[in-house]
Amino acid sequence: MQTASFSGFIEMIFYMIAFYYIFKFLAKLFLPIVVKKVVEKAGQNFQQQQQRSQQTTWKKTPNNDEIIIDTANSKNPRETKKVGDYVDYEEID
Template structure:
C-alpha cells in the first residue's frame, strides 16, 4: 500500500496551480488571434453565401425573362364588380 506524504500533496497542488495559471496566461495571449481568425472565417463564409444567393437570383431572373416573353398571350384586363 502506498501512502501519500504531505510533501507529495503540496507538490501536486502546486503543479495544478501552475498549470492553471499557465493555461490562463496562454489563453489571454492567444485569444485575440484565435477570435480574429474565427471572425475572418465567418466573414468569408458569409461573403460566399451572399455570392451564391446573388447568382441564384440572377439566374432566376434570367430564366423568368426568357420564359415570360414566350407565354404572353394577350393583355390583362382588370374587371370591377358593379353593384
C-alpha cells in the same frame, strides 16, 4: 503500494496552481488570435453565401430590368391549424 505524504500533497497543489496560471497566460496570448481567425472565416463564408444567392437570383430573370413578383401565395391565405372542435356548452344551475 505508495502512501500519501504531506510533501506529495503540497507538490500536487503547486503543480495545479502552476498549470492554472500557465494556462491562463497562454489563453491571454492565443485566444484573441484564434477568435479573430474564426470571425474572419465566418465572414468569408457569409460573403460567399450572399454572392451565390445573388447570382442564382439574378440568373432566373432573362432581363435584369424585369422584376417578377410571385403573388400565387398571396391569393390563397394560409389556413390556421385546427387543434380541435369547438364545443358550445351551457351552464346548468
